Each structure stands twice: as C-alpha cells, then as structure tokens.
Amino acid sequence: MKQDALILVRGGGDLATGTIHRLWSAGLRVLVLETAHPAAIRRQVSLCEAVYECETTVEGLRAVRIDTLEQAPTVWVQNAVPVLIDPAGSCAAGELYSFSRFHCSKVH
16 A cells, blocks of 8 residues: 555544554554534544544544645644544545645546
C-alpha cells in the first residue's frame, strides 16, 4: 500500500478509533467522516469527540474537526487526523480524489 494513500473512515466511534489509530501509526493519511451529532457511548476514547470539542486526542493521536475538505491537508501536515462532518460521504460523491499538498482534484 502506498504511504500517500488516503483512507476514508466513516465514523469515529471507539471501535473505529482503534482502526484509525493503527492506520495513522503506520504512516497512512486518514480522513474521518462523521455525523453532526455522533452517538458514541465511550466518547472519551473516540475521535468523534472532535465534532463537539473541535479537537481531541486519544492515545497520542490528535483529531481536528474541519469544516471543508480543503482544510484536510493542513491537518495532515500537523500529523493529525481531520474529522469532517459528512454523514452521507458526499465529499467523495462516488468519485476518487487525489489529494495533493494543499488541494483536492478529481482523478478520472
């Protein structure tokens, strides 16, 4: 797997947080898509807490809520995981995207 690959994870609850942490630890870029009001039971160990608090840290992994997809590269540069409120996954909209340094462009 390429180290510059982007992995979209739908939901940042406690179980997903473990998976996200492992991917991030392996050096992969992860983008978390979350609902506007996550219903995680164990919020203190869930990256979805960033939706409520703007950012959170779990086991050394910092997650930062972003408002637009274009903000994701700035968060990755900080070695953190962006959390985007996008419950339908419409940022991908059935298309593949190539994330370069600071913008997003469609790949055909």
